[in-house]
Amino acid sequence: EIVLTQSPGNVSLSPGERATLSCRASQSVTANNVAWYQQKPGQAPRLLIYAASNRATGIPDRFSGSGSGTDFTLTISRLEPEDFAVFYCQQYGSSPTFGRGTKVEVK
Amino acid sequence: QLHLVQSGAEVKKPGSSVKVSCKASGGTFINYAISWVRQAPGQGLEWMGGFTPIFKTANYAQSFQGRVIMTADKSTGTAYMELTSLRSDDTAVYYCAGERSGTFDYWGQGTLVTVSP
Numbered sequence: 001e002i003v004l005t006q007s008p009g010n011v012s013l014s015p016g017e018r019a020t021l022s023c024r025a026s027q028s029v030t031a032n033n034v035a036w037y038q039q040k041p042g043q044a045p046r047l048l049i050y051a052a053s054n055r056a057t058g059i060p061d062r063f064s065g066s067g068s069g070t071d072f073t074l075t076i077s078r079l080e081p082e083d084f085a086v087f088y089c090q091q092y093g094s095s096p097t098f099g100r101g102t103k104v105e106v107k
Numbered sequence: 108q109l110h111l112v113q114s115g116a117e118v119k120k121p122g123s124s125v126k127v128s129c130k131a132s133g134g135t136f137i138n139y140a141i142s143w144v145r146q147a148p149g150q151g152l153e154w155m156g157g158f159t160p161i162f163k164t165a166n167y168a169q170s171f172q173g174r175v176i177m178t179a180d181k182s183t184g185t186a187y188m189e190l191t192s193l194r195s196d197d198t199a200v201y202y203c204a205g206e207r208s209g210t211f212d213y214w215g216q217g218t219l220v221t222v223s224p
Contacts, residue, residue, distance in 0.1 A: 044217055090211075101152075
């Protein structure tokens with residue numbers, strides 16, 4: 001099983017700031033099959049990024065993904081008030097696993 | 108676009124079973140696999156397994172092997188997840204998700220299952 005380690009666990013930022021979230025895999029992820037999800041309290045997760053760097057339908061371009069092999073990053077270029085949430089990475093190169101999440105909260 | 112609606116909250120005794128349904132609309136059901144992901148209170152996401160209606164095949168996470176059964180009824184566009192031998196640590200919100208090529212593109216609203224004596 002591929003273990004995904006997300007960092008930081010929590011981050012406090014202000015609207016307009018840049019957020020950089022990390023996801024490190026315990027082994028190389030096949031075909032860079034990594035996705036990112038956003039989850040707000042009381043809601044189901046929402047797909048943001050697939051295949052490491054492709055935005056899902058309807059996702060604003062302030063969200064971007066990058067990385068390959070074992071190291072992946074989600075960047076939010078300028079935080080909007082509605083962006084504060086928990087973000088999860090997921091790999092689907094083998095049996096799917098999720099990271100433990102990064103909570104982005106308002107400073 | 109697939110819209111998924113799950114059955115309502117359940118309260119179960121330890122040792123019993125629960126069956127959660129997930130009805131799809133607005134898209135072609137057989138074009139998707141339906142995965143189940145659970146989330147314990149205050150915790151992260153855990154993939155339980157998935158079912159591919161077009162092939163009638165299931166793939167379960169190792170930690171749930173022997174305790175979970177996933178099925179689907181193509182005629183009604185409904186997927187089911189049954190979890191047996193419930194324990195208190197099975198208390199969680201259970202989500203179904205429409206999956207294509209490994210990503211969970213569409214999600215149900217979640218079903219809270221509480222396991223309590």
